[in-house]
Amino acid sequence: MKSATTTNHSTIKQWVEAREGKPSIIKTSEKKNSGILRIDFPGYSGDDSLEAISWDRFFDIFDREELQFLYQEKTAEGAVSNFNKFIDKDENS
Numbered sequence: 001m002k003s004a005t006t007t008n009h010s011t012i013k014q015w016v017e018a019r020e021g022k023p024s025i026i027k028t029s030e031k032k033n034s035g036i037l038r039i040d041f042p043g044y045s046g047d048d049s050l051e052a053i054s055w056d057r058f059f060d061i062f063d064r065e066e067l068q069f070l071y072q073e074k075t076a077e078g079a080v081s082n083f084n085k086f087i088d089k090d091e092n093s
Helices: 009-018 055-064
Strands: 003-006 022-026 037-040 050-052 067-072 084-088
Touching: 009 055, 009 067, 022 055, 037 050, 037 055, 055 067
Parallel strands: none
Antiparallel strands: 003 067, 022 037, 022 050, 067 084
């Protein structure tokens, strides 16, 4: 199915929350006010490797790192998709 990209905070938050995801970083990547962003979805194995963070911190890192959110609404079969990835803003230009 077709993917889209956005930097819009409201779009990202709505997409994540509609799938019961939580903003997170990889535990081993945490630096002062930074980290590698991920979305933690229920039922996936992120408990040991991901740390939940606030939306404010999430978007602070997102904006500072100049990222885009690459995401998919539906799978090829028409089911709700959790596919997402964080990419550089200029990667998809």
